[in-house]
Amino acid sequence: MNQMNELFLGIFLCSCLMLAVSSRLLHCIRIVALQGVLLGIMPVTLAIGHGDIHWSVMIINLSLKGIILPCLLYRTMLKAGVKRELEPVIGYSLSAGVVLALILFSFFISGRLSLPAGASDLAGLAVPCSFAVVMTGLFTVIARKKALTQVIGFLVFENGITLFGAAVMREHPLIVELGILLDVLVLVFIMGISVFQISREFSHIDADRLNSLKEEAR
Amino acid sequence: MLTLSLLLLPVCGALISFFSEKPAVARWVLMITATGYTAICAVLPIHPDQLHLTETLTLAADPAGFVVLAATAILFLPVSVYNFFWMPRDLEKNAAHLGMKPSTFAAILMIFVSTMTLTTLAQDFGMLWVAVEATTLASAPLINYHRSKGSLEAMWKYLLICSIGIGLALFGTMLLSASLNFASASFGFAAVKRLTAHGFFNPAWFKAGFVLCFAGYALKMGLAPFHTWLPDAHSEAPVPVSAMLSGSLLNCALLALLRLNDIVPSDLEGFAAGYFKFFGFFSLAVAAFFIIRQKDYKRMLAYSSVEHMGLIALLIGFAAMDYAMLHIISHSLIKMSLFLLAGNILLSYGTRETALVKGLSGRLPGTAAFWLTGILFICGTPPSPLFFTELVLVKEAGIAAGSAILALLLVIFCGMSQIALKMYAPDKNIGADPAGDKLCRIPAIALAAVSALGIAVAWNMIG
Numbered sequence: 188m189n190q191m192n193e194l195f196l197g198i199f200l201c202s203c204l205m206l207a208v209s210s211r212l213l214h215c216i217r218i219v220a221l222q223g224v225l226l227g228i229m230p231v232t233l234a235i236g237h238g239d240i241h242w243s244v245m246i247i248n249l250s251l252k253g254i255i256l257p258c259l260l261y262r263t264m265l266k267a268g269v270k271r272e273l274e275p276v277i278g279y280s281l282s283a284g285v286v287l288a289l290i291l292f293s294f295f296i297s298g299r300l301s302l303p304a305g306a307s308d309l310a311g312l313a314v315p316c317s318f319a320v321v322m323t324g325l326f327t328v329i330a331r332k333k334a335l336t337q338v339i340g341f342l343v344f345e346n347g348i349t350l351f352g353a354a355v356m357r358e359h360p361l362i363v364e365l366g367i368l369l370d371v372l373v374l375v376f377i378m379g380i381s382v383f384q385i386s387r388e389f390s391h392i393d394a395d396r397l398n399s400l401k402e403e404a405r
Numbered sequence: 406m407l408t409l410s411l412l413l414l415p416v417c418g419a420l421i422s423f424f425s426e427k428p429a430v431a432r433w434v435l436m437i438t439a440t441g442y443t444a445i446c447a448v449l450p451i452h453p454d455q456l457h458l459t460e461t462l463t464l465a466a467d468p469a470g471f472v473v474l475a476a477t478a479i480l481f482l483p484v485s486v487y488n489f490f491w492m493p494r495d496l497e498k499n500a501a502h503l504g505m506k507p508s509t510f511a512a513i514l515m516i517f518v519s520t521m522t523l524t525t526l527a528q529d530f531g532m533l534w535v536a537v538e539a540t541t542l543a544s545a546p547l548i549n550y551h552r553s554k555g556s557l558e559a560m561w562k563y564l565l566i567c568s569i570g571i572g573l574a575l576f577g578t579m580l581l582s583a584s585l586n587f588a589s590a591s592f593g594f595a596a597v598k599r600l601t602a603h604g605f606f607n608p609a610w611f612k613a614g615f616v617l618c619f620a621g622y623a624l625k626m627g628l629a630p631f632h633t634w635l636p637d638a639h640s641e642a643p644v645p646v647s648a649m650l651s652g653s654l655l656n657c658a659l660l661a662l663l664r665l666n667d668i669v670p671s672d673l674e675g676f677a678a679g680y681f682k683f684f685g686f687f688s689l690a691v692a693a694f695f696i697i698r699q700k701d702y703k704r705m706l707a708y709s710s711v712e713h714m715g716l717i718a719l720l721i722g723f724a725a726m727d728y729a730m731l732h733i734i735s736h737s738l739i740k741m742s743l744f745l746l747a748g749n750i751l752l753s754y755g756t757r758e759t760a761l762v763k764g765l766s767g768r769l770p771g772t773a774a775f776w777l778t779g780i781l782f783i784c785g786t787p788p789s790p791l792f793f794t795e796l797v798l799v800k801e802a803g804i805a806a807g808s809a810i811l812a813l814l815l816v817i818f819c820g821m822s823q824i825a826l827k828m829y830a831p832d833k834n835i836g837a838d839p840a841g842d843k844l845c846r847i848p849a850i851a852l853a854a855v856s857a858l859g860i861a862v863a864w865n866m867i868g
Contacts, residue, residue: 300610300613301607301609328565328569334561337565341565341568348572348576351576351579352579355579355583362462363531363534366532366539367538367575370539374564381557381561381564385557394565398558399554399555400555400559400636400641
């Protein structure tokens with residue numbers, strides 16, 4: 188089972204690189220969905236051989252992160268009428284380089300942190316992977332202009348945190364776990380509505396052009 | 406039971422208001438809910454009334470949480486009464502560009518209060534994170550009540566920046582949990598504190614977790630340099646919401662930082678206090694810089710919130726906890742009064758630019774008088790309790806840091822009073838607006854309460 192989990196972590200890293208180079212929003216949404224499905228499966232494959240498997244958490248995770256959130260994003264994309272990120276702040280080839288550097292950097296950092304005692308066997312690989320996913324998400328928020336891509340970046344960031352939680356530490360209490368999922372769901376819902384409102388009011392969803400509120404402008 | 410009813414009462418009010426769809430019903434429900442909420446808070450005992458969600462997860466009011474809860478309750482009541490009279494007048498002027506129905510607005514406001522209550526009652530880091538994130542989600546739609554490009558932009562920035570900040574706090578929470586070597590069965594504040602006090606933690610992971618949690622919650626609290634979203638959100642929101650955001654929500658984020666400060670083991674206390682001092686002082690400096698050249702009076706109040714969050718962080722850094730609590734309560738009350746008065750000015754003049762507000766003393770005499778009083782109070786003029794907390798802070802900080810803090814406070818005092826006096830100055834061409842002045846009584850009562858509190862503090866200090 189450990190090999191399978193290592194494979195999953197590898198797919199996670201690949202998905203980060205794919206996110207950096209894809210300009211089509213639909214593609215980005217598929218990547219988020221893929222990560223969501225992996226996050227849904229991983230707690231189960233990790234728990235095999237260790238006893239109790241939380242099927243309810245798995246089903247909720249899988250359906251929310253793998254299906255509902257991507258569907259919400261897709262709907263927002265259709266409503267806002269955008270398909271591509273045309274002029275990113277940082278170009279695609281450079282983005283790929285930066286994400287690669289971030290991955291190397293996270294392996295470098297985690298090499299210097301001693302693992303906490305009692306962490307799972309997978310932690311040695313999972314810690315750098317989750318650092319890399321978190322940083323890729325943050326990088327996507329900075330390097331892309333469209334509000335929708337920024338939401339996608341935020342979700343990748345959040346997936347990285349969940350990956351850390353699933354692979355390294357023991358779970359939160361069930362209520363907290365559900366609370367976190369509920370928060371993320373509502374967040375994406377509200378963000379979807381506001382992306383739609385922005386596209387209606389401004390006739391674009393370039394977040395970098397949302398700049399009327401600052402001190403000099405007044 | 407009381408704890409549970411405190412959480413559920415606003416939710417019930419929200420449901421009634423949402424499904425009634427009538428502004429009149431929503432106003433009444435909001436006011437009745439707020440009265441009930443405040444009454445429950447007044448009789449809530451501090452420790453014994455625990456709500457057990459699971460074996461290890463409880464909700465209860467402890468002393469620090471109770472202070473923030475009390476600050477929320479004593480703001481919620483006046484704001485809802487103000488809203489009762491404000492809403493119809495606002496509908497007259499702004500009905501054409503509302504982002505949502507007034508009943509939905511009242512419903513979301515009540516949900517927002519419920520999430521803040523959850524923040525104050527949470528007794529473990531996981532629940533705390535869930536609640537703080539929920540406050541962001543519940544308050545964001547409220548900013549867009551008066552639909553405009555500006556409010557939409559403010560809402561987007563608020564949502565994105567705060568969510569990422571709080572995401573960092575979640576990551577930090579997980580690192581903290583990892584630093585404890587998974588020794589604790591629960592992640593409650595008391596259990597974590599016991600473990601760290603006995604040295605059962607990994608320092609590198611603990612520091613990393615502390616820094617991320619600090620950054621995340623400091624962002625939500627509006628400490629500079631993470632404050633960029635705050636002036637936009639607090640100035641674009643409708644006034645009742647601005648009052649709640651500045652007066653209550655910032656306290657909730659502050660409470661999260663207090664919880665974090667509480668679990669720091671004794672050999673890392675200097676490390677943690679350094680963060681509070683540095684970011685507190687930096688906020689003070691940034692606020693001073695932006696207040697002196699401010700052209701928008703609601704933004705001025707928002708920057709003043711950044712200043713006061715900085716002062717509270719400094720008080721925590723210098724370990725003057727009682728005075729930090731006093732500062733929280735008094736700042737909340739004064740800032741709420743100022744925002745509500747700013748609402749009167751905004752309704753009467755229809756602009757947020759200070760240059761266009763002329764002859765306030767002639768047009769809205771009551772509002773003008775209390776506006777000036779409030780500005781003096783927020784700058785720490787006695788009998789405001791802020792005078793005493795700032796006095797203690799300067800004394801604790803020592804000669805060099807103390808005089809730097811005093812100089813910045815002086816700059817802020819000059820900047821704010823200059824703006825307020827310019828607005829106040831009599832102008833013969835401006836006629837009176839008696840209808841617009843009626844709403845000044847609620848802030849006046851709050852200011853009177855604050856000065857009574859200040860006199861009590863002075864009495865206590867002398868005696």
